[in-house]
Amino acid sequence: MTAENPHFAYPAGWPEAREMLDFEPAEPAYTAGLELTSLAVFVRDHRHRELPRNERSLEAHYGHFVFSQARRGRDQARRQALETRYGSEPHAGRVAGREARIHELGPEVEPGDSEPRDPAVIAWCDDEMFYLLASDRLDTDVLIAIAESVYR
Numbered sequence: 001m002t003a004e005n006p007h008f009a010y011p012a013g014w015p016e017a018r019e020m021l022d023f024e025p026a027e028p029a030y031t032a033g034l035e036l037t038s039l040a041v042f043v044r045d046h047r048h049r050e051l052p053r054n055e056r057s058l059e060a061h062y063g064h065f066v067f068s069q070a071r072r073g074r075d076q077a078r079r080q081a082l083e084t085r086y087g088s089e090p091h092a093g094r095v096a097g098r099e100a101r102i103h104e105l106g107p108e109v110e111p112g113d114s115e116p117r118d119p120a121v122i123a124w125c126d127d128e129m130f131y132l133l134a135s136d137r138l139d140t141d142v143l144i145a146i147a148e149s150v151y152r
Contacts, residue, residue, distance in 0.1 A: 006048065008040040008059075017041055022053040023071045023129065027060075030149035032142050034062040042070075065135035065143065077125035086121040086134070093122070095131075095144065096151040100124035105139050122147050 004010060011017040017025055020041045040059045043051055057070035072080060086103050093102040106118025119136045122143045131150070133143045 005040070007042060007044045007046075009043045011039045011041060013039070017058055020053065021056055021058060023069075025058050025060075026067075026069060026129075026131070026150040028067060028146045028149045029152045030146055031062050032065075032138060032146060034064055037061045037063055064137045065133060065146065067146070068132045068134075070130050071128050072125075072130045074125075074128050077128055077130040080130045081123040081125040081132075084123070086123060086132070087118040093140075093144070095122065095124045095147040098124050098126050100147075102140050102144075105135070105137075 009020060011020060014025065014027060017039050020043065038061045040061070042057045042059075045051055054071065057068060060067045071077075082099060082101055086101075088103045088106055090101040090103045093100045101121075101123050103118070103121040103123075105120035109115060109117050117136050119134045120138060120140045120143055122133045122140060124131050124147065131147070133147050135143060
């Protein structure tokens with residue numbers, strides 16, 4: 001990350017991130033060889049009001065992918081994972097037996113094209129938890145392997 005966003009707090013590691021959240025954040029066991037570059041906890045809303053711990057989310061950045069997670073309540077987590085569109089036309093899939101939506105990586109864009117490449121996105125829910133993996137470089141097969149490693 002290049003510039004810090006005032007809506008986020010940047011914990012130094014997973015233990016500090018856990019103290020800022022009301023859920024146990026999931027860490028992927030498999031990261032396609034990419035190192036964790038930063039953690040960001042969403043702690044302030046659009047009016048810069050501090051969010052209570054039960055409304056916070058976490059983003060883990062691994063260079064070429066980001067892993068986002070939040071406790072949303074069963075209905076909202078399901079809606080975010082299975083009804084929200086995150087790029088290309090989604091298709092159904094599964095992550096460790098859980099229903100998921102998969103958005104494939106878009107085609108390379110021409111040099112100078114102002115439209116960015118559609119990212120590959122895997123979104124799923126697990127009871128009250130919402131999870132999303134996104135990358136503008138890794139394809140969905142790699143993202144599914146990363147997602148499934150959360151359950152090892």
